[in-house]
Each structure stands twice: as C-alpha cells, then as structure tokens.
Amino acid sequence: MSGPSDFQPTNPVLKWVERRLPILGLVHSSFVAYPTPRNLNYWWTFGAILSLMLVLQIVTGVILAMHYTPNADLAFRSVELLVRDVNYGWLLRNMHAAGASMFFFAVYIHMFRGLYYGSYKEPREVLWILGVIIYLLMMATGFMGYVLPWGQMSFWGATVITNLFSAIPYVGDSIVTLLWGGYSVGNPTLNRFFSLHYLLPFLIAGVVVLHVWALHVAGQNNPAGVEAKTEKDTVPFTPYATIKDMFGISCFLIFFAWFIFYMPNYLGDADNYIPANPGVTPAHIVPEWYYLPFYAILRSIPNKLAGVIAMFSAILVLVFLPWLDTARTRSSKYRPLAKQFFWIFVVVCVLLGYLGSQPPEGIYVIAGRILTVCYFAYFLIILPLLSRIETPRPVPNSIAEDVLAKYGKRVASVAVAFVIAAGLIASSTQNARAEDDTPPMQKWSFSGPFGKYDRGALQRGLKVYKEVCSNCHSLNYVAFRNLADPGGPGYSEAQAASFASDYKIKDGPNDQGDMFDRPGRVADYFPPPFPNEKAAAAANGGKAPPDLSLMAKARSYERGFPWFILDFFTQFQEQGPNYIDAILTGFEDKPPAGVTIPAGTYYNKYYPGHAIKMPKPLSDGQVTFDDGSPATVQQYAHDVATFLMWAAEPQMVARKHLGLQAFVFLIIFAFLMYFTKRKVWANAH
Amino acid sequence: MKGFGIVTTASSAEHPTRRDFLFVATGAFAAVGTVATIWPLVSQMSPDAATIAAGAPIEVDLKPIAVGQDIKVFWRGKPIYIMNRTKKQIQEARSVAVDSLRDPQTDQSRVKDGHDNWLVVIGICTHLGCIPIAHEGNYDGFFCPCHGSQYDSSGRIRQGPAPLNLAVPPYQFVSDTKIQIG
Numbered sequence: 001m002s003g004p005s006d007f008q009p010t011n012p013v014l015k016w017v018e019r020r021l022p023i024l025g026l027v028h029s030s031f032v033a034y035p036t037p038r039n040l041n042y043w044w045t046f047g048a049i050l051s052l053m054l055v056l057q058i059v060t061g062v063i064l065a066m067h068y069t070p071n072a073d074l075a076f077r078s079v080e081l082l083v084r085d086v087n088y089g090w091l092l093r094n095m096h097a098a099g100a101s102m103f104f105f106a107v108y109i110h111m112f113r114g115l116y117y118g119s120y121k122e123p124r125e126v127l128w129i130l131g132v133i134i135y136l137l138m139m140a141t142g143f144m145g146y147v148l149p150w151g152q153m154s155f156w157g158a159t160v161i162t163n164l165f166s167a168i169p170y171v172g173d174s175i176v177t178l179l180w181g182g183y184s185v186g187n188p189t190l191n192r193f194f195s196l197h198y199l200l201p202f203l204i205a206g207v208v209v210l211h212v213w214a215l216h217v218a219g220q221n222n223p224a225g226v227e228a229k230t231e232k233d234t235v236p237f238t239p240y241a242t243i244k245d246m247f248g249i250s251c252f253l254i255f256f257a258w259f260i261f262y263m264p265n266y267l268g269d270a271d272n273y274i275p276a277n278p279g280v281t282p283a284h285i286v287p288e289w290y291y292l293p294f295y296a297i298l299r300s301i302p303n304k305l306a307g308v309i310a311m312f313s314a315i316l317v318l319v320f321l322p323w324l325d326t327a328r329t330r331s332s333k334y335r336p337l338a339k340q341f342f343w344i345f346v347v348v349c350v351l352l353g354y355l356g357s358q359p360p361e362g363i364y365v366i367a368g369r370i371l372t373v374c375y376f377a378y379f380l381i382i383l384p385l386l387s388r389i390e391t392p393r394p395v396p397n398s399i400a401e402d403v404l405a406k407y408g409k410r411v412a413s414v415a416v417a418f419v420i421a422a423g424l425i426a427s428s429t430q431n432a433r434a435e436d437d438t439p440p441m442q443k444w445s446f447s448g449p450f451g452k453y454d455r456g457a458l459q460r461g462l463k464v465y466k467e468v469c470s471n472c473h474s475l476n477y478v479a480f481r482n483l484a485d486p487g488g489p490g491y492s493e494a495q496a497a498s499f500a501s502d503y504k505i506k507d508g509p510n511d512q513g514d515m516f517d518r519p520g521r522v523a524d525y526f527p528p529p530f531p532n533e534k535a536a537a538a539a540n541g542g543k544a545p546p547d548l549s550l551m552a553k554a555r556s557y558e559r560g561f562p563w564f565i566l567d568f569f570t571q572f573q574e575q576g577p578n579y580i581d582a583i584l585t586g587f588e589d590k591p592p593a594g595v596t597i598p599a600g601t602y603y604n605k606y607y608p609g610h611a612i613k614m615p616k617p618l619s620d621g622q623v624t625f626d627d628g629s630p631a632t633v634q635q636y637a638h639d640v641a642t643f644l645m646w647a648a649e650p651q652m653v654a655r656k657h658l659g660l661q662a663f664v665f666l667i668i669f670a671f672l673m674y675f676t677k678r679k680v681w682a683n684a685h
Numbered sequence: 686m687k688g689f690g691i692v693t694t695a696s697s698a699e700h701p702t703r704r705d706f707l708f709v710a711t712g713a714f715a716a717v718g719t720v721a722t723i724w725p726l727v728s729q730m731s732p733d734a735a736t737i738a739a740g741a742p743i744e745v746d747l748k749p750i751a752v753g754q755d756i757k758v759f760w761r762g763k764p765i766y767i768m769n770r771t772k773k774q775i776q777e778a779r780s781v782a783v784d785s786l787r788d789p790q791t792d793q794s795r796v797k798d799g800h801d802n803w804l805v806v807i808g809i810c811t812h813l814g815c816i817p818i819a820h821e822g823n824y825d826g827f828f829c830p831c832h833g834s835q836y837d838s839s840g841r842i843r844q845g846p847a848p849l850n851l852a853v854p855p856y857q858f859v860s861d862t863k864i865q866i867g
Contacts, residue, residue, distance in 0.1 A: 063726060063729055067733075084734070085735040091725055522738060523735070665721070672714055675707055
C-alpha cells in the first residue's frame with residue numbers, strides 16, 4: 001500500500017496474473033518489504049493482535065449465526081442449545097463472548113500506546129481519526145452483540161442505551177421509536193440488532209483497511225517519536241515485524257485462553273442467564289466492562305441531556321486530539337510532564353471504570369464527578385497547556401541512535417503503579433463490609449482447573465430434584481439423554497431411557513387431532529410441573545418458581561475488591577453453587593428480632609432482602625439415598641447445588657479438559673516463538 | 686526478499702543446524718495449532734446432539750392401513766412410504782426379470798419375510814431428491830413429478846433419469862401390525 005512495487009514474481013503464471021492485477025506486489029510491498037522502525041516495542045504488536053481478533057470475531061460470529069435464532073421467543077433458547085448440543089458450541093460461544101472483551105482490551109492498549117507515544121500527531125491525524133471511527137463502530141457492534149442472547153442484561157441494556165437517544169431535544173422520542181421498531185424493545189429490535197451486528201464487523205474491516213493504508217503512507221510511529229530517515233533505522237516487515245507480532249499474539253492467546261477455558265463467565269453478568277423479562281428490571285444494571293468509564297461519566301451528570309452529551313463527548317474529544325496537543329515532541333518518553341499526566345490519566349480511566357460498576361450513590365457519585373472533570377481536563381486543559389509550557393528532553397537524532405542508547409528506567413512508572421495498587425487494596429480493606437449474609441464458601445468437586453463433577457453428588461442431586469424441587473421448578477434445558485452424557489451423572493443409555501419412561505410427556509396432535517400423553521424418551525426434555533407461567537404463578541402465591549436449568553449461573557453475589565481480581569487467578573467462579581447451597585440451608589423459622597417480613601414470605605438469611613416466597617423446601621430425612629449418604633438438609637443442599645451446576649454447564653468437564661491441552665500447546669508455542677524471534681532478530685542488532 | 690533470506694540461507698540439508706530445528710519446530714507447531722483451531726470450526730456443522738437424539742427409531746402402527754393404501758410418515762426429516770400392497774402389485778413386482786432392471790434387486794430382498802404385502806421405502810427420488818407420488822406412473826408404483834422417474838410396486842427404478850431404486854430404511858416388525866423404523 002505504499003505505492004507501486006518493483007516486485008516481480010518468477011513463476012510464469014504469477015507473472016501473468018501480476019501484469020493484470022499487481023496483487024502480489026501489493027502484498028509484498030505492504031507486508032514483506034515494508035520498512036518498519038527497528039526500535040518498536042511490544043506495545044506495537046497490539047495492531048497485529050487486533051487484526052487477529054477482528055478475524056476471529058468474524059469467523060466465530062458467522063458460525064454462531066448458523067445456530068442462532070433472532071426471535072424474541074427463541075433467541076435465549078437457541079443460545080443455550082448451541083452451547084449444550086452443538087459440537088464445540090460452548091467453545092465457539094466462549095471464544096466470541098470473551099473475544100469481544102479481548103478485542104476491547106487490546107484496543108484500549110493500542111489507544112493508550114498511541115496516546116503515550118504521540119502517534120496521532122502530524123502526519124498521522126487521519127490515521128488516528130480512522131482509529132476513533134473503528135472504536136466507535138466496535139462499541140456499537142459490541143453493544144448490539146450483547147443484546148442478542150436476549151437475557152435480562154441484554155434486554156435492559158438495550159432499553160437503557162436506546163433511551164440515551166431520547167435525550168435529544170424534539171426528535172429524541174421519534175428516534176428511539178425508530179430504533180425499536182415498536183413501542184418498546186421487542187422482537188423487531190432484536191431482529192434489526194442481529195442484522196446490524198452481522199453488518200458492522202465488515203464495516204470495521206473496511207475501515208481497518210483504510211487505517212492500515214493510512215499507516216503505510218505515513219509510516220509507523222515508534223517509541224523515539226522520530227521519523228525513520230535512513231535504511232539503518234528500519235528493518236523489513238517480514239520476517240522481523242511478523243515474527244515479533246506472532247510472538248506477541250502467542251502470548252496474548254494464552255491470556256485469551258484463560259477466559260475461554262477457565263473463566264468464561266468472569267466478564268459476563270449472571271443476570272444475563274435469566275431470559276429477558278420486560279416486566280422486571282435487574283436490581284443493578286451494569287454494562288460490559290469496556291463501556292464502564294463512559295457509563296460512569298453519563299451517571300455523573302445529574303441532567304439527562306447533559307449526561308448523554310458528556311458521554312459522547314468523552315469519545316469524540318479523541319478526534320480533536322491531534323489539534324489539542326500541539327507539542328512538537330511526539331513521544332512522552334522525552335516529555336517529563338506529559339509522561340506523568342499520561343499515567344494519571346490512565347488511572348483516572350481505570351477508576352472511572354470501577355465507579356461505573358458501582359451503584360450510583362454516596363461517595364461514588366462525588367468521585368465520579370471529580371474524575372469526569374479530570375478526564376476532560378486532560379484533553380482540554382492539560383495537553384494544550386503542556387504544549388506551551390513543557391520543556392522536552394532532547395530526542396535522539398535517529399532511530400538507530402535510539403536503539404544503541406540505553407533505555408531510560410521504567411522503574412518510576414512501575415513504582416507508581418504499585419503505589420496505586422497498594423492504595424486501592426488498603427482503601428478496600430477499610431470499606432470491606434463484614435456482611436454475614438454473603439453465602440459461605442463451600443468446597444466443590446468441580447472447582448479449579450481440574451475440577452470434575454462428583455457423580456454420586458449428581459445422582460443424589462437428581463433424586464432430590466425429582467422428588468422435591470420438580471414439584472414446582474422446571475428444568476427446561478436439560479434432556480433425559482443428558483443423564484448419559486460424558487462428564488455428567490454417569491448413567492447408561494438404558495438407565496436414562498428407563499428414567500425418561502417414568503415421565504408422561506405431552507405429544508400430538510395424533511391422527512384424530514388430539515393431544516395425548518406418552519412415556520418419555522431420551523430425546524425429551526424434563527417436563528415442566530405447570531403447563532405455563534401463569535399457572536405456575538397462580539399455584540405458588542403469585543410468583544412463578546424460576547426454571548432451574550441455569551440457576552447455578554444466573555445467581556451470583558458481589559465479591560468486592562480485591563477479591564474479584566484474585567478470583568481471576570484462583571479461577572473462583574462458584575458463586576452460583578454457594579448461593580444455592582446457602583439459600584437451601586438459610587431458612588429460619590422466625591425472623592430475627594426487629595425484622596419483619598411481608599405475609600406469605602419466609603425468612604431466609606441469604607436471600608437478597610431476606611423475604612423469600614419459597615417455603616423451606618427440604619427437611620432432614622425427606623429423601624433417602626441408596627449410597628448411605630446422610631439424609632440431612634446440608635447434604636441435600638450440597639448435592640442439589642452440584643446437580644444444578646451440572647445442569648447449567650453440562651460441558652464443563654470437556655471445557656477444562658480441552659483447556660489443559662490448549663494451555664500446554666500455547667505455552668510451548670509461545671516459548672518456541674520467543675526463541676525463533678530472538679534468532680531472527682539476532683541479525684538485526 | 687531480503688527478509689526471507691534470513692530464514693532460508695542458513696539452512697543446509699546435510700547439516701541441519703540448531704536454528705533450522707527451531708524454525709521447523711515452530712512452523713510445525715503453528716501448523717498443528719492452525720489445524721486444531723479449524724477442526725471445531727468445521728465439526729460444529731455436523732448434526733447437533735438434539736438432532737441426533739430426535740433421530741431415534743420411531744414405531745408405526747400398521748392397523749389403519751387397508752390393502753391398496755399407503756401412508757407417509759417422517760423419520761429423520763425424511764418421508765417414508767409404508768404401502769400395503771395388493772396381490773396384483775406383489776405379482777407384478779415379482780414377475781419382472783431382475784436382470785432387466787437398472788438397479789437389479791428382487792422384490793423379496795426389499796420386503797421382510799412373511800410380510801410380503803408391506804413395502805417400506807424412503808420416499809425420496811434417487812435422482813435429485815424430490816418426493817415421488819404413490820400409485821402413479823406406468824408400473825403401479827411411484828412417479829416422480831420433477832423429472833419423470835418411474836418406480837414399480839417394489840420401489841425399483843424402471844424408467845427415467847434416477848439411477849437407483851428407492852432406498853429401504855432400516856426397520857423391523859415388532860409385531861404383526863407394528864414396525865419400528867430406525
């Protein structure tokens with residue numbers, strides 16, 4: 001993409017093609033011979049990582065669309081069946097869902113890198129603005145993709161975000177109606193979001209081509225921020241940059257795989273495992289993490305229109321960055337003040353993100369306002385001011401000189417990061433509330449990277465479900481055949497068939513047009529105890545007992561800082577089973593003194609608000625086990641929680657098993673890439 | 686091609702160096718990784734577990750089908766013709782010289798012993814997958830309206846472009862009046 005190439009293939013066929021369409025020359029001049037500064041550091045590999053992520057998202061997305069049904073009544077179920085029944089469906093979904101987060105993670109590093117090294121400055125303004133456009137398109141794509149599973153967060157996220165446009169004076173409501181295609185978020189909204197979610201990634205790919213084109217015209221910036229002048233300053237893109245990018249990618253994939261195989265729900269919200277319900281808003285609406293800083297800015301402003309304007313301005317201000325920061329020196333390496341403010345700005349963004357995830361009350365609102373001011377001040381006051389008053393350190397004459405010189409110490413920034421982290425931990429321990437209604441930690445056979453379901457517990461849990469829970473709760477996504485699936489309760493096909501035949505399944509219509517009951521088959525799903533939700537509600541004091549298939553993933557509780565960070569490393573993700581266990585054992589006959597609960601509810605220590613509509617379901621001796629396990633509520637609760645975890649994630653054992661293989665592979669590959677990179681680069685130094 | 690030179694020039698077939706080994710090992714790993722990544726992307730297209738489970742055998746009651754009539758049932762999404770053949774149809778099917786057929790099969794081999802009147806075939810034309818119409822055509826069997834293939838009362842191809850006889854699905858008699866398909 002950097003002008004005509006003198007590349008000439010030797011193969012006569014290629015020669016013939018090349019004379020008519022010089023595509024090989026284009027590829028050669030853009031990705032082989034293209035001169036790249038020799039002093040690029042690993043922050044520059046994120047461009048390649050982003051390209052890979054875009055391709056991966058498109059590939060996995062196209063595949064998911066083969067199994068997904070964009071219909072308000074079927075979407076949620078189609079996603080569940082994709083995860084449960086399609087070969088490697090769980091893998092593809094995790095890749096796509098975690099991939100979105102990885103995409104944003106990489107783009108934020110890419111953007112901060114551009115900010116730090118002044119990559120937006122002359123002559124790269126258009127390159128930078130194209131990047132901002134890509135980022136905006138990514139945000140729109142990510143938002144619409146999050147709506148598609150049609151869970152509670154999908155639905156209410158769609159409602160909240162589309163309502164942002166209602167802030168526009170005069171035409172706002174009309175625009176919102178236009179977005180919805182109805183009087184509220186509904187099936188038409190889902191359909192158009194699906195269509196657009198499929199379209200936008202290809203637009204992104206188009207703008208990425210322009211982005212790369214602009215990059216190859218202006219040439220890459222580099223840590224020294226001086227332009228390449230002689231051939232000594234550069235190395236050919238292939239193999240130097242390609243091999244370095246490959247090594248960067250191989251390390252990034254390890255990070256990515258951690259989410260795919262071990263922490264697939266870490267970045268998601270438990271509420272999104274509850275099917276969309278237009279009648280109930282989740283207690284605490286939070287967008288995906290990558291929108292949180294902007295969400296915090298939105299909430300900081302007490303005026304609707306002003307809040308929306310502030311939120312969009314926070315992104316659009318990036319477009320004007322090349323003209324706000326007019327300092328001659330590009331790289332913050334040589335700008336002592338700009339460097340410090342840059343790191344402060346990073347911290348401001350991270351803190352805004354944290355505030356965006358917290359409830360909008362008390363100190364959080366005040367802190368949010370302060371940080372919002374800081375955010376805008378960085379762009380509108382600090383950077384223009386610094387351009388005028390700062391005295392930069394001398395920049396090297398050339399890239400080659402920069403490579404030879406010893407790098408400055410990074411110790412300072414690392415120290416700053418440590419101080420901040422320590423401060424955060426210290427402050428968190430102070431406001432760590434010692435609440436005793438957090439479900440107690442339990443030991444689970446399925447936790448950790450090698451965890452497996454305990455067969456005995458699954459079989460006992462199934463028995464408790466069948467004899468007790470199933471009188472009120474459905475288990476809609478579990479089929480009888482699943483009882484014989486590997487990694488599950490370990491029944492044989494014949495046992496599953498005989499288990500199924502105990503159930504009466506409604507079928508029909510027959511030749512006479514009548515519905516009829518027949519014995520269950522393995523292909524059938526556990527039949528619900530009530531014919532419909534209204535009947536379930538009517539029989540249970542006005543509130544339908546929730547479906548249990550996804551209960552273990554649909555319930556969670558706040559872990560708080562710093563636990564949620566440690567959980568990432570310890571792979572703790574058993575909030576759901578802990579919660580189920582706690583609810584089943586948390587009933588108390590009488591509320592504690594001074595606590596009153598409404599009539600028709602029961603006191604439960606661990607239920608949010610303590611007043612639960614479900615009466616104490618289990619008591620000692622209610623179910624007897626063949627294997628001699630104690631017939632106690634403790635035991636029942638533990639077994640039911642294990643069973644429901646399996647019901648929610650029947651492919652977990654396969655996931656962790658493949659994860660181990662993937663990790664062994666990726667780590668070896670990263671090592672090989674590292675040494676290969678060193679060998680290749682040995683010639684360049 | 687300055688860049689590629691570095692990868693290739695140092696190698697020599699007789700004396701593999703440590704560098705060669707590293708490059709080959711890395712390349713091999715990358716290739717294995719690529720294939721391992723592509724596998725799930727392709728495998729996901731095969732029938733999912735729910736579809737496979739729904740393809741389990743079905744039972745069909747033959748009592749309501751009078752002599753000379755047929756019904757169409759669906760198994761694995763395919764139409765299955767179950768025809769209660771008349772004496773005449775059986776006679777016709779068995780009197781033809783097997784050698785003269787395009788896809789030579791005896792009528793006996795296409796029905797179950799002792800249940801000679803029951804013809805069970807997958808009602809999908811072996812030409813291009815249309816559904817032939819029963820009791821039509823010149824052979825008292827099936828006629829495919831798409832391209833004019835004609836099958837006899839044993840479901841064997843007699844005329845037209847189809848290359849093979851109508852397929853017989855796996856089935857067995859569980860009683861005299863009930864069959865299990867699949």
